[in-house]
Amino acid sequence: MKVLIFFFIVIATDVYGSVPDYFPHCKKSDPQIEKCFLDAVESMRPRLKSGIPEVNVPALDPFTVPTLKLDRTASNLRLKATLRNMKALGGSNFKIEKFKLNLNNKYLAEVRLSIPKLVVAGDYDVRGSRILTVDINGKGKLRGNFSAIYVVAKGPAKPIVKDNVEYLQVDKVITKVKIGHGHIALDDSDSPAAASSAATFFNASPGIVLDILNPLVEETTAAVLKAFLNKILGGIPIKDILTDETNTS
Numbered sequence: 001m002k003v004l005i006f007f008f009i010v011i012a013t014d015v016y017g018s019v020p021d022y023f024p025h026c027k028k029s030d031p032q033i034e035k036c037f038l039d040a041v042e043s044m045r046p047r048l049k050s051g052i053p054e055v056n057v058p059a060l061d062p063f064t065v066p067t068l069k070l071d072r073t074a075s076n077l078r079l080k081a082t083l084r085n086m087k088a089l090g091g092s093n094f095k096i097e098k099f100k101l102n103l104n105n106k107y108l109a110e111v112r113l114s115i116p117k118l119v120v121a122g123d124y125d126v127r128g129s130r131i132l133t134v135d136i137n138g139k140g141k142l143r144g145n146f147s148a149i150y151v152v153a154k155g156p157a158k159p160i161v162k163d164n165v166e167y168l169q170v171d172k173v174i175t176k177v178k179i180g181h182g183h184i185a186l187d188d189s190d191s192p193a194a195a196s197s198a199a200t201f202f203n204a205s206p207g208i209v210l211d212i213l214n215p216l217v218e219e220t221t222a223a224v225l226k227a228f229l230n231k232i233l234g235g236i237p238i239k240d241i242l243t244d245e246t247n248t249s
């Protein structure tokens with residue numbers, strides 16, 4: 001009996017390489033390959049929260065972003081900001097509304113997901129900036145609650161070779177982001193009067209401000225998502241998650 005169990009473990013390890021078995025192991029030819037990936041994501045969900053360090057999956061909840069540099073000028077917006085130590089709570093409650101995968105000679109994915117609520121906190125430093133006519137300079141701490149968030153992300157990935165092993169890397173991510181509601185607070189500011197009026201302005205009409213910020217939000221989401229996915233994909237050989245008939249052993 002012991003021998004048999006040992007044998008089974010050896011086989012399992014051989015088939016799945018170094019990737020844990022709750023990871024997706026989907027067949028390219030599977031007509032329900034999308035379902036295969038979705039089921040795998042659901043079985044990983046409890047672990048996504050604190051991350052899976054042995055395969056480079058960062059913690060999702062809280063999700064941390066050490067530094068974000070924002071720089072954008074439009075007719076109603078001039079923003080030059082650095083956000084540091086950003087932390088978002090609630091990301092692991094994402095719901096995948098739709099997932100499409102096209103593996104015809106390429107790796108093209110599209111995912112639509114919703115997040116009921118994100119609680120965000122971090123340090124901001126904004127210089128020489130305004131939204132509409134409101135001056136938003138200063139530095140301090142930012143807290144925000146955002147709800148009814150919808151994200152559509154799509155993009156191609158391509159195989160790269162590291163030490164004779166093939167990995168997938170995302171080439172480009174395009175996102176659409178919609179945020180239903182937001183409420184912010186700016187604390188410990190070096191210019192409390194400006195911070196207070198900026199927060200009041202945002203909270204009086206979050207929809208308008210979020211609309212103005214939307215291109216920046218979408219661009220930032222795409223960059224963060226791309227880095228997140230590539231960190232994960234960089235540690236998992238393609239053959240360990242996506243098998244075809246000829247290389248399943």
Ligand SMILES: *[C@@H]1O[C@H](CO)[C@@H](O)[C@H](O)[C@H]1NC(C)=O
Nearest residue numbers: 119143144145183184185186
């Ligand atoms: C976010 O929501 C929590 C409770 O749901 C509340 O305590 C906190 O003050 C809110 N923060 C902001 C910035 O609105």
